[in-house]
Amino acid sequence: xxxxxxxxxxxxxxxxxxxxxxxxxxxxxxxxxxxxxxxxxxxxxxxxxxxxxxxxxxxxxxxxxxxxxxxxxxxxxxxxxxxxxxxxxxxxxxxxxxxxxxxxxxxxxxxxxxxxxxxxxxxxxxxxxxxxxx
Numbered sequence: 001x002x003x004x005x006x007x008x009x010x011x012x013x014x015x016x017x018x019x020x021x022x023x024x025x026x027x028x029x030x031x032x033x034x035x036x037x038x039x040x041x042x043x044x045x046x047x048x049x050x051x052x053x054x055x056x057x058x059x060x061x062x063x064x065x066x067x068x069x070x071x072x073x074x075x076x077x078x079x080x081x082x083x084x085x086x087x088x089x090x091x092x093x094x095x096x097x098x099x100x101x102x103x104x105x106x107x108x109x110x111x112x113x114x115x116x117x118x119x120x121x122x123x124x125x126x127x128x129x130x131x132x133x134x
Contacts, residue, residue, distance in 0.1 A: 002056060003053050004030060007022065008022055009022065011028055011046065018034050019033055020033075022050055022131070024075075025096050031129070032127075048133070049133075050134060051133075052129050052131060054130065056103045062120065063114070063120050063121070067123070071087070074122070075121065077096050078119055079093060079117065080116070084106050085106060088103055117124070
């Protein structure tokens with residue numbers, strides 16, 4: 001499980017849903033959608049220290065400068081290590097916040113021409129991010 005610590009900097013509420021923005025590093029944000037509101041969950045408040053958690057299987061790896069897709073959670077880094085099996089591979093990205101691990105297909109590693117020490121971006125859907133109070 002990937003885990004990045006941060007601080008809640010914004011909360012948007014619609015019905016019983018909250019879109020929570022967490023600053024995990026200066027000018028680096030992770031957004032999460034949760035089925036709670038500040039009225040139903042005491043940890044949902046600006047300034048609250050929080051852990052963002054997301055599974056390795058939910059991290060998409062991208063390379064290049066521009067991604068024309070809707071994923072808003074984007075963290076750039078450098079590929080620290082890879083372990084490629086017959087079907088799946090484990091890619092570890094070193095970022096300013098620490099390591100982020102992704103499990104992707106071995107064919108995707110080949111298609112993207114991923115190499116150690118090359119730049120890459122971790123992309124995570126906001127509905128795949130969980131929040132845990134510190």
